[in-house]
Amino acid sequence: MSFDVNEYYSRLNGGDVLMAFKGNISSELISNVLEVVESRMDEYSESSKIRKKVYNVLVESLQNLYHHIEVLPPEMEAVFDERFGILVVSRVDDKYRISTGNFISQEKVDVLRNKIDKINSMGKEELKDMYKFILNHQRLSDKGGGGLGLVDIARKTGNRLEYTFEKYNDVYYFFNLDVYIDFAQ
Template sequence: MQINLYDFYEDLKTKNMLFCYSGPIAQTSIEGVSQTLRRNLEYEDAGNSAAQAVFSIFIEQVQNILNYSAEKLDDDRESDSELRVGIVAIGHEDDHNYFIYCGNRVYNRDIDPLRDRIESIRHLNKDQLKVLYKERRRMDPEPGSKGAGLGLIEIARKAGKPLEYSFTNIDDEFSFFSTKVVVGR
């Protein structure tokens, strides 16, 4: 299969994509990408609060891929070498909003609990999210969680609109989980 990379590049530009990464992600790769993203947002002349929100949401989304993606690559050469696979894309819809798309494979058995967590915070206002965040910080992590469940709350706190999400069925075992977070400039 041959791909016309120029057409792909132009397609990303017409969709106002500032950044797009798809593939294996490791903790160490986040640092370099983060610096590139910060510079890109400076170039875009994003306001300080918008740039900080986009950056923070990007970090949370990548952490979710690292912690929860059901698609992983193992490399026996290093002790801490598991790579998780996902996609992250950042762009702007118009002159007023940035978007951060994120997606990764999840186990079908995890869909209902994940949907419940998202729905429980999706329409909370900023004050309600702040209270919930403080409560969760004092709680022990949920079973199977690799954190205190703060990531989605933090994303919702920084978002300008309710989190959008979907699950696309792949097969009997897996689905593809996608999110879209919008941040005002």
């Protein structure tokens, strides 16, 4: 049975939601989302420390989506959008949660899963060393991605990257990533 993306989106889009979006992930969309979330956090009179952390992590999450999103084939584009992604920013218990979702080709699943598991197994100092190593040794892709986004998110939040891969069809999985930022730092 194929994964129900809309049902999953509705499930995320409940409770204390600052921003929810599903559709084409473009540079303009990223600018708009950042503006909305920034002003919403002002309404909550969030401390500047937390506000900055959420903003930073949101930038990386959105740009990760932007850089890695796969252009969908016509039969899926008819249902979704060409560069389809999901974003929900909400407050859950005593944390901010940034959820992102996108389709990923089956053959890329293992590499991504291994990368996240490796990051999750690392402590603060190891993440710092990994960040500095990639910063100093890996070149930017043509699109400007640097392979640093997830490491940076893990470092800044100090929390595990929670994820699932749900089978959509024979070619695609749906990748969901939940990033948590604690209110108290």
